[in-house]
Amino acid sequence: MSRRRTTPRAIKLHRTYSVEEAARVLGVHKNSVRAWRAQGLRPIDDSRPVLFLGSELRVFLERRRAGRKRPCRPGTVYCFRCREPREPALGMVDWNPSTARRGNIMALCSVCETPMFRSVSRDQLAAVMPGIQVRIVEGPPRLDGKHFPSQNCDKPKDR
Template structure:
């Protein structure tokens, strides 16, 4: 994730802020704060400079945080347990086909070690998989048992 999420806990709910003060508080550009105002962050009417109540700001950021559930980026799989997109442990994943064009990309969550998986079509696999090291599991083809480990005759037993 490139953008830092503003921590609404930094906001003092009993004071009001100018756009500049909010920008400074989160180390962001003033335009970012102005964009929030345009997107619905309430301001105190008729005040110059524009004033935003801390309480409203905190509410706005909190709501925004839950609304902006980040979709998985390439190379990420959503972990249901952690409720967040994760890059599978070791940057490794297995692709298990379900049909000819659809399958599951599976890996392990680096944090909770649970299995994580994501539906992926073969067509979009490169895009979805990102930089992951993907192993293809061929579900339908059985391992040929007659091709078992060859006995090396150079090894004498006992």
């Protein structure tokens, strides 16, 4: 999978871009530009073909890029459906070790209930999830939305 970086600076502020032109200048697929509309990129007006003002396009992309870099605050996990960090539903997360020290937090988004994942080492757990009840899950992940929250959560075994 190739990861393309968009280059907002290639966009000239004072000209207008059709979907095709924006896609070509930015090196993305036309469908990406169409998807941006759904994410809040506004065209100049309702007429066809759809045209975007360069300044609007650039601001949208730079804001989007800044949003990607935003780290999750402690106590939150990035929800890919909401597209922003969310608190775990009911203040509870599972932690599934992949090695002795490494593992993944699994939680349900408190807003849309989509499963969220975040790689966190055992040592980081307390700092990353302050005040959150962490259940250490040995074995394969059990969190699938149906069995969560469990009524018999164990306290973290270590520490």
